[in-house]
Amino acid sequence: MTVTQEDALYDFLENATEPFTIDDVISFIRMVDSQGTRRLSMEISALVNARNLAFHIDKKHLISRRGCFEPVRFVIKPSRLEIMNGILIPGHRCVPFANPILLPHEYIFTWKGEPIPLTTTEAPPEEFYPYYGLFGEEYAPQYIARDNPENESAFNADPYEDPPEVSLHTLDMRNIYRETSFVPDDVFSVQTIDWKGGTFELERVPKDTWNQTELYDWFEAAEAGFRDAFKYKGPGSSTEEQISYAYWYGGKRMRELPAYALDDFIYNKTEQIETVPYGIETRFWYAGKEIPDQVHYYADQAPPDRTLVEEVLFRHGIPVSEYAVQSYIRDALFRREEDPGKILRRIVPPVITLNRDEERYLSRYIEDVYAEFSEQDSRFAEKAMGDTRLRVGELHTAVADLMARLKRADIDSSWYPKHTFVILSQIQGHAASVLEDLDVDEAPSESELEAIENSLDSMIETYEDMKDLIDESMDSFRRCNLSVVKPGAAAGPGLGGMVVQATLGGTDVWRRFVVSDQYSLREVHRIIQILYGWTGKYQYSFSTEGKSQDTAGQSGSPLDPELKISDLKSQSIMELWYEYGSKWLVKILLLFNQEMKDDTAVACISGAGASPPESLGGPLRFRRFVSALKHETGPENKLARHELGADFDPNAFDLEEYNGRLARAFSETR
Structure with missing residues (x-):
């Protein structure tokens, strides 16, 4: 094509x-x-x-x-803050009923056929973030920055700190709220007039107009739609894509009124769907579950109608378009480098072996494009964006090289940090997109280049942090006295092991360990206590069901603590909940089999984050105190230091220390 x-x-x-x-x-x-x-x-x-x-x-x-969502109706529920201030923030409210290439401030809203005027509202950006969360929490600052040039400059001034205040385009709703006697819990029925152009007509619906039976029908359709979207499409390429398919799989009922506002449904109504981390991004997923590490959803980054150049690179794990390749060639012109071999080694790192025909074909392609670009080389444009293109090219090369080395490494991937390949793929994908954007003759505007540079700084920092974690994991693997086989391989008699992951609900704290499948749940309890630094002073229980909420609550029948891991496997139980006290809930995943030299061995193989004190009072308080630690002074910081400990480091995770504790504890009893 x-x-x-x-x-x-x-x-x-x-x-x-x-x-x-x-x-x-x-x-x-x-x-x-x-x-x-x-x-x-x-x-x-x-x-x-x-x-x-x-x-x-x-x-x-x-x-x-467009055919699916036009002229469908949906619901927007203004917040109390919006009603008090006489505004409406479009934000994410029109997903998926608007063309995704449009920005929210470009939408047009009408009331009784007349356009609703715009006004501006000033506030700290964190007050606006909740209105953009459906795009993905990580993208909310970008949408706000792109609302106007002043916001973009404010965010670019310091990429690591939010500006104290931003100005946002909002709908001036004062007359509408006044003439309709609009009150909290009233909603707007919104009709998509023009999906492509982003035009919508508002109509007020007073609270209690729709009965609960009708709303429950929509609620059931929405939950089923999201479940099917997860089942058939996985985490997708974006939250917007997930939402679009949820409405499709939810059927006609989900695209009809009465309905809940989508953000109200996701954040306040359903207990089956929640926002979860997915690499360096977020997605919607089954509540209490993680998106599996093993499923690599980024394999199709390159277009399915690939050119021969793209096909050769894709076969070797480099899913980029020709535009990204051409950006590398422009970078070579900027460097005044003519050797096609050096250019090729940046596109395809030396750790990846091309056959003779592939190397010859790519080299010839590079020579032809280099000659073509040389005739139209623009010194001025290259001066403006050459350094940026050089940096992003080096990042993309480094990520491709690291991914290739990891795939070749003689190490079980269960030792790597969570979502290792997903995170690296996301960085590679973002870097490739920037390379495509810089495959141009005229340089982007100064503000666009500044935004790219800030984004690039963040990607490089994430890559370097990830590389450090991977290096630590590989060192730990080499030191550990385990016989590693491929995941899922059958273990010999008496040598069965299992890789287990324990994630503390409501936090980013998790531990992964390998243990004999002859260990009981009572012994798994001891392992969790050691890995979280707890003392066992509260009661505990295991069950096959639970609630992933800040206040833990068990909803399944307790499992016998003498059950062995092998018993769980024989019953096809691969997920369970560990409830400790009344505040802490840990999600346990039995990831896959692992052969072991010693059938009594137990070892922590990876993890992240310092665990909270067991008497702290739950994940909500823990998150609040961790957030307070970011501020050097103030009463919240002082209270956090008192509750967590003066030297508490939220990122602390010492693998050797945990394994030392496990060795001492289990050598005494087994």
């Missing part, structure tokens, strides 16, 4: 409001660009499926997002 044909595909999808077939798309594309249409049907299908660009009605027919 040519670039013109791909652009035509997106034009078709942006304008299609009725069900269509792939043949309909081909007919449209042929009117724009008729070359190379033999494989067009396969390429279109692959692109639509890989990037989730449309929904499948049946085996033949599809419908675009």
